[in-house]
Amino acid sequence: MSYSFEYIDIILLAMIAGFIFLRLRGILGKRTGFEGKTPPEFKRILKNVENNTAYKPNNKFDDGAKKEFLKGAKIAYETIITDFSDDDNKLTTSKPLLDDKILNQFNEALKERGNRGHFAEITFVGINSAEIKEHKKIGNVLNVTVNFVAEVITCIKDKNKNIVSGDPEKIKKIYDTWVFSRDTNSNNPNWQLVNTLT
Incomplete structure (x- = not known):
């Protein structure tokens, strides 16, 4: 009789353990074969989401946009x-800031100087x-x-380092009016110089 009670105890414990296991599995979930991997169809969906939520420039040239622009x-x-x-005799660091027309004009001026x-x-x-x-759209x-007022020290020297114009010891105030432009539909937020006015 004692043996039969031991078997009943084992069966009851096994049933309780099985019940607990099923409850934990239902609450915590289970490991699947997709962990750490994204199925191809989901990759396409994620790519579409990324494209739709990509950088969208602010087309309103409000006070905040003007401040950042300046x-x-x-x-x-x-x-x-x-x-x-x-x-x-050619522009290098500022090249991305200029449209082709202005870049060519500036490079021609540098070439003549050289x-x-x-x-x-x-x-x-x-x-x-x-x-x-x-601003015009x-x-x-x-x-x-944009109207700029700036201060520079500038002089032009010849190959013998003789001063042709300017003064290396004097601060000069310069006044420039420049026109910047960008395509508001483009995801590229950068502006380019398109004209200089006198």
């Missing part, structure tokens, strides 16, 4: 001005002010005109 415009202005002091045997020494002191004069393209 920050970038100041950096672009300094980069382009100081790039003229390089001796390789043919004369001249080179520039430019020290950028700082920007006194940068103000948006106007033509189709998808937004053009923003």
